[in-house]
Amino acid sequence: MAFKSRNYPPEHGILVPIEHQGGVIRRLLATTAMRLADADYLTERLLANDARSLYSHGSKQLRHYLENLRDGNVNPEPDVRIVSNFGAAASVDGDGGLGYMACRVGMAQVLKATHEFGMGACTTSNHFHIGSAGAWTRMAVEQGFVGMAMSAHRNRPDPNQPVSHLPNSSPISIGFPAGSQPPFILDMGGAMLPYREDLIREMPNSYFKALGISTAIQVFSGVLAGINRERLKPPQTKWTSNQGAFLCAWDVKRFMDFEEYTAEMDHFIEGARQMQPFPGFDRAELPGGMEWQWERENRERGIPLGDENCEELEVLAAEVGVECGYDQFEVTRF
Known part of the structure; x- marks a missing residue:
């Protein structure tokens, strides 16, 4: 299904x-x-x-x-720069290019800081689409780190619209490494519920939670990243640099023995995969599990x-x- x-x-x-x-x-x-x-x-x-x-x-x-x-909306040859770097935190300017180029620099900085300090975080701005948020958390997971990535596009609240319209597709991804089991890779948009007044009245708590999660995503990777600065908007720039990102990672070894962690994580994931699946599905998988299996199969066949x-x-x-x-x-x- x-x-x-x-x-x-x-x-x-x-x-x-x-x-x-x-x-x-x-x-x-x-x-x-x-x-x-x-x-x-x-x-x-x-x-x-x-x-x-x-x-x-x-x-x-x-x-x-x-x-x-x-x-000519996206800079094909951006001069991506680290504009702020202090301890485990950094900020990257994408110079109007694709977000991949800014996040490539930003994630390299995050991983470097995580190796040195046990954690790292970076905001990126002045760029276009970053692609799948899960691509960046996977880079952390591959090094045995917990990773988190979010992205947002410029989105000013409209006083003529209901607040339930504020959640949008701005994504969040969280990744946890595992041992022999598939890593946990959550990769989802912040808009989870349709705008229907009957549903809002029936389950308001779900809409309150969706509003909170999406707002946090937009603040982390939009407001905190500085995507609303006037210099990044037309006519001060010719680029469609309306997006930003927040990237971070934590070194599992700074919290517990890595082998102990992977054993516990494998036990947890394996147990979840042995549970009964959602109706219409033939197996139970946590986020990232199906993609992990598909990639293994597709690289072969x-x-x-x-x-x-x-x-x-x-x-x-x-x-x-x-x-x-x-x-x-x-x-x-x-």
């Missing part, structure tokens, strides 16, 4: 080797003015999400990025690309003179 609110492998499509899909993404990005190293980095991030079946933040983002890069996704990429590729070469994989059709 597939819920419309999240990513799933497609029911119909073809299997594309991961190296081939990476080549398609890289050739499409080569049609922009991005630096080669930045295009390579973005290819890695989008390809990793395709491999996890997180298509919404994988290759499906390419049209959005290419159009904004080509139209190929990425399952649905017919709609393939068509979208082929149309985009034709517009910029790039070949996708998906026809050769029709023999893998499912």
Whole structure:
């Protein structure tokens, strides 16, 4: 059973080797003015999400990025700078580029501080979309750290709208490493409930909690990151640099023995996976568990690309003179 609110492998499509899909993404990005190293980095991030079946933040983002890069809304060659750095805390300016470039610098700073101080935190601003928030927490988890990442876009409260409209899709991700079990990777948007007056009256506490969580996300990665500064808004800037992020990590070893922690975490996760699944599902998984399994399978057999996704990429590729070469994989059709 597939819920419309999240990513799933497609029911119909073809299997594309991961190296081939990476080549398609890289050739499409080569049609922009991005630096080669930045295009390579973005290819890695989008390809990793395709491999996890997180298509919404994988290759499906390419049209959005290419159009904004080509139209001059996003700086293709940003001069990303650390503008503040004190102890375990830092702040990064993305110079109007894609948020990936700012978060690459910011997360490197966070991990460096975490190795040195046991924790690190960084805000980023003056940039466009950061991609999947879970991509940044996974970097911490891979080093045995707990990671947290949030992102927000410029969003001023409208006095003509009900406060229940304030929660939006600004994401939060929290990641915990594990041992032999899948790591826990929460990656979700802050808007969790539909605006329906009957539901608000029926379960107001749920709406109060959703308002609180989304507001915290927007304050951490928006207000605290400084995305509302006048210099970052048109006409003072020509870039669509309307987003910010908050990145942080904690070293598990500063709290308890790492082997003891992973043993306890594995015991907890394994126990949860042995519980009864949600109705309509064939197994119980904690956040990140399904993506962990899909990535392992897809890196071996190929990425399952649905017919709609393939068509979208082929149309985009034709517009910029790039070949996708998906026809050769029709023999893998499912």
